[in-house]
Amino acid sequence: MDKIIVQCDPDLEDLIPGYINNRHKDIIVMQECLETGDFAKIRTIGHSMKGSGGGYGFDIITDLGERIENAALASDTDKIVQAVQELESYISRVEVVYS
């Protein structure tokens, strides 16, 4: 699969790996929540992603976070699954360039 190049602030170089790792954890938690029907938790995670992604340089994560938040608010499992899959794909392909 093609890499997605993202330019990030060099000052954040030490924080970015941790941020990406936290999204991996979010994916696992959201998948568990989908099984238990915990839409409130999914909404909270989506809200956090929306609020933090752009600050780190990942506008896509902000967009996906917003979609997840809205889908969770509507208890729309299909849309949540689709957005989580897109998130999983994105963070597996993203390659950060610090400049």
Add this chain to the structure above:
Amino acid sequence: MIIGIFCGNVAEVTKTKTNGQASRILIVDDDSDVLVLFSKWLKAENFDVVTVESGKDALAQISIARPDLVVTDLIMDEMDGMALLSEIHRQNPLLPVIMLSGQAKIPDAVKATHLGSSAFLTKPVDKKELISQIRKHLHLAGNGKTNKSQPFGEGIIYRSSKMAELIEQGKAVADGDITVFISGETGTGKEILAKAIHDASPRKDQPFIGVNCGAIPEQLLESELFGHEKGAFTGALSQHEGLFKAADGGTLFLDEIGDMPLDLQVKLLRVLQDFQVRPVGSVRSVPINVRIISATHTNLAEAVKEGHFRADLYYRLNVVPLAIPNLAERPEDIELLLEYYLEKFALRKGEPKKAFSPEALDYLIASSWPGNVRQLINVVDLCATLNKTNIIPLSMAQKALGDEESDLRTLKDAKHLFEREYLISVLQLTKGQVANSARIAGRNRTEFYKLLNAHNLDPSDFRDQAGA
């Protein structure tokens, strides 16, 4: 700069700089990714940053860390941003609060504005916008800098409201000749405050002379203060102008005024009434132009009641009373003081700056500090000297403070300490002149030299100070 990351009840504190210029920002958000990101941004802009993950922790930190501005998320569990904003402004209506929200809802922004929010920003927050809003609202609040960058009381380190109030009073009285009376326990910094008042006064380019009235033998205090003529008494081999005359045009700081003998109090009162001094053995009075600042660690009003201090002199001196709080009464200043003196130690020694571990800091902040700031300086120096690593652990802080407290409790050590401080006072007074020092101490030169050797004191160090 001090960066504190608080996760639940665990506090990890990293200190990177204390340069006296930083404003302290408290960031409140339940998302740790946001906390570390904002910390990074603000640290790069030389702000002090404290971060917490809940409104409840934020309220606790406001009284401890005394931030200059708060940035808080709107949506949080338990106490949300609106509730936090209300509570902050109930306690401190002037503290600027910037609200963040993941959803740009106009009603929220309106409500936050009504509650006194300084700004309402939408997440994800733009770095430049956040920093610009912080700078703008710090400026509007008039606290873009801590006290340390202000000209008054440059050496006085604080962030507590008690000290802020005292400094405001000091500033208010500096620009004039009004007589000031400073009270405070030993080690609280009475002379430093007196000097700050002098330095902010129109007399700042004239001498500031300090004298410890309790450190000079009663029979010599009169001639030290008012001067003497040649031959006025046995040993008066030459004329001596006295400290009042030496301070002419400037400020005379009479420390431990409560220790002044009653008969000398009468003479001091006369000088304060007439602004003339008559040296011992002289028939003529000399006009003097001196501002008087006096200080004591004792309860002078009580001394007046007991007849140990003249009421008329008390009222003459106590025109503007300034009371310096004990260190234990202003615990929010302790971390700042520890930082400041660790940095001073590092600069003096040319070594990397050391830091107290979070546990050591908690212990030191909660301690009673009977010796006040002077004791704190001793503890910092002891820890920084003995600790071989850059992080000073709790055990070292406990040992240092324990040693300090045992010093205060042991009579032998207390006598030794008093003798040393007395010798230092006399040497400072005589600017390192051994003959004069020995005379004041009532010892011959040989005995006096033995005393100096016992305390490892070198008179030439005091001559250097005089010339500096």
